[in-house]
Amino acid sequence: MAENGDARLRLIEAGNFLDRIGQVFGFCFTIVGRHLVPLSRSVVACATLLVLVGCDGALSIVDPAGPAARSIALLWWVMLVGGVLIFGLVMVLIALSFRKRAACEDDAGSARLWIVKLGIAFPVTVLLALLAYGLVIGEQLLPRESGETVIVRAEARQWAWNFSYDDLPGRTTQDVLHIPAGRPVDISITSTDVIHSFWVPRLAGKLDAIPGHVNTLRIEADRPGTYQGLSAEFSGSGYDRFTFQVIAHDETGWQAFLTGETE
Structure with a gap:
């Protein structure tokens, strides 16, 4: 008890x-x-x-x-x-x-x-x-049809971007994309090996580059200048250095690029 x-x-x-x-x-x-x-x-x-x-x-x-x-x-x-x-x-x-x-x-x-x-x-x-x-x-x-749209093709690989231009058959640039300022640019993006991504933060959102598939991204720069781009997709050792530049030209500079006066 x-x-x-x-x-x-x-x-x-x-x-x-x-x-x-x-x-x-x-x-x-x-x-x-x-x-x-x-x-x-x-x-x-x-x-x-x-x-x-x-x-x-x-x-x-x-x-x-x-x-x-x-x-x-x-x-x-x-x-x-x-x-x-x-x-x-x-x-x-x-x-x-x-x-x-x-x-x-x-x-x-x-x-x-x-x-x-x-x-x-x-x-x-x-x-x-x-x-x-x-x-x-x-x-x-979303990309819209426009008579003044510039068409560019972007092909990614480890570790470089190759850009080709519909207005310049046979002309390509590596790791430098040339566009006219003040005009819409449709970029057809693909890859030759693994999935990468195309991203220019100050111009547009990110879009994947997928082998065997083409994604289209519209970008446009308000004014001439150089804009930094990169791949934000982990795609192997070295992806953090997988960068490129976008050069937006004024009308005179764009015509000079089209005629081959500038690289």
Whole structure:
């Protein structure tokens, strides 16, 4: 009997200990909840500023130099801003969840708010809006027939790009693509060995170069200049140095290239 009494006493003490632990954790979560929202906002703001410091450069997708790249950059900014706002909302909801519920609070109404509206309706609405916007952007990036479109063929291999031009039969360049500025250029992309990818971040999105298959990518440069391109597909040792350049000419420079006055 004494042993049973001791066991009950130990259980009571253990229960009291767990209650105290629960109170401590509850207090800590309350403190965190009070400061979580301003802290998270500061962290997100600082992290965003640090990231955006390196946004300029030859391979920056948020420093576009053509119509397709601008559409992609806009989509990126929309997703970033939307993600920050949703993250802030979630942090606010987490903080509110630690507040004591009012005595007259309607449990059924609270369940509908948290589960149906915030748990189902809100994510579905956000995802559908993002899907619709992404489809619109994707439609804008598709090649369209145009009388002034320049046709170029890009053939990848380990480790070089060969470019040929419909306006210059028999003329090829290696690792340097020449295009006219201010005109759409459709690039027919393929590969002779393994899967590579064609990517000029400031001019357009990335498209794979697949053996035995041709993918068409439209790029366009707003102004004359030199733009950096690369293959962003792991395709063997040495792929990280698999780069090329895109030179966008003004009208005079483009005509000089067509007539063979420049290489």
